[in-house]
C-alpha cells in the first residue's frame with residue numbers, strides 16, 4: 001500500500017510543534033511494517049540552507065490560483081525509507097517562519113493545488129491513501145470529490161483527515177473559493193464548505209474525507225461536545241460513523257534515556273536513581289542554579305501559547321518557589337506567555353531558569369533532568385511532552401484533558417503500584433496549585449516517588465499499536 005501524508009510540517013525537515021513529530025514517526029512506523037510512505041510538504045526558505053540530505057528536483061509545473069500563475073518546483077529526498085516531496089515556490093515559502101503571515105490562506109491554497117496537480121499530472125505515483133493533516137490542505141478531499149467525480153484514475157483513491165488541533169480551522173472569505181480553488185460558489189450556498197459566513201478548510205475536510213481521525217480517544221469524545229468541539233461538533237456528529245480517536249505515540253529511538261546522546265548520564269527503568277540525579281545536576285548547572293536535593297525541580301517544554309496553561313503556572317507555582325523549589329522552562333511563542341515566565345525568573349532568580357527559543361539538546365536535558373513535568377493545558381488533543389517525560393521518568397503533572405487524560409495516571413486517584421504522575425481537572429490556579437503541592441509532598445517520600453518514576457518509565461507509548469490501528473483503517477478504506 002502507498003500512503004501519501006500531506007502536511008505543512010514534518011521532522012526532520014521543519015517543525016513548530018507535535019504535528020511534525022507525529023507525521024514523521026507514524027510514517028517511520030508504517031515503513032517498518034513494509035508499507036510505502038511519502039510525505040509532501042512545502043520547501044520553506046529556512047530549510048534550504050540547512051537540509052543535510054541530498055535533494056534533487058524532479059519536476060516543475062504551473063499552478064493556477066485565480067488570476068495568478070505560480071510555479072511549483074518539486075524536489076525529493078529519501079529519509080529513513082520515507083520519500084519526501086518538497087514543494088518549492090520562493091514567493092510563498094522563502095520566509096523566516098512557517099506560518100503567521102497575512103497571506104497564509106493563499107500560501108496553503110497554493111500548496112493544496114500543487115499537491116493536487118502533482119497527482120493529477122502523474123508526476124509522482126498515485127497513492128492508495130491520501131492522508132491530510134490539519135487545516136492546511138483541507139480542501140484536497142474536496143478537490144478530488146468535486147473535480148474528479150467521474151475520473152477512473154481517482155475512483156479508488158481514499159482520503160483520511162487527522163485533526164491535530166481544532167483551534168486552527170483555515171477560515172477564509174467565500175469570495176476566494178473560486179479564485180483560489182476553482183470551486184463553484186454553490187458549495188458555499190449548499191453548506192458543504194461553509195462555516196458561519198466564511199469557508200473553513202478544516203470543516204470542508206471533515207465533510208469530504210473518507211475517514212476522520214483525531215489524536216486521542218478522549219479528544220474524539222471532546223470534539224463531539226459543544227465545549228470541546230470549537231464549533232465543529234455538529235459537523236463531526238454528522239460523520240460520527242467515520243470518526244475515531246487514535247492515540248499518538250512517541251519515537252522510542254529518539255527518546256531513550258538508555259542511550260540519549262544529549263544527556264550527561266544514562267539510565268533505565270531498573271536502574272535510574274544515579275543517572276537521573278546526574279542529569280538533574282547538569283540541568284541546574286546549565287541554568288546556573290544551585291542544587292538543593294531536598295527540593296523538586298519542575299520542568300516545562302512547550303510552545304508558549306494560551307492553549308498550554310502558562311497563565312496557570314505563573315500563578316500556581318509561586319507558593320512552591322517561595323518554599324525553595326526549582327522551575328526551568330524552554331519554549332517560544334506568544335509574547336504574553338513569554339513575559340509571564342520572565343516575571344517568575346525576575347522574582348526568583350536563584351530558582352528559575354528560562355530559555356526562550358528552541359534548543360533540542362536542552363529539551364532533552366529538561367525531559368530527563370526534571371523531577372516533575374508540567375503540562376496544565378486548557379485543551380490538548382494528544383500531547384507529546386507528557387509521553388516523553390514518562391519515558392524519562394519525569395513525572396508528568398497534567399490537567400486531565402484530551403490525550404493527557406489517556407496517558408497519565410495521577411497519584412491522587414491511583415495506587416502507588418499504578419500511578420505515574422499527577423493531575424487535576426478544573427482549569428484554575430487553585431486546582432493546579434493543589435496538584436503541585438501533592439507532587440512536592442510526594443517528592444519528599446523517596447520510596448513512593450521512586451516507584452512512581454519506575455511506573456512512568458515502564459508505561460508504553462511507542463508507535464507500534466497506533467501504527468497498527470492506522471494501517472487497519474487504511475486497509476478497510478482500500479477494500480471499500
Ligand code: GLC
Pocket residue numbers: 017018019022164165215248380381382383384
Ligand atoms: C497538536 C496538538 C497536540 C498534539 C499534536 C500532534 O499540536 O495541540 O496535542 O499532540 O498536535 O498530534
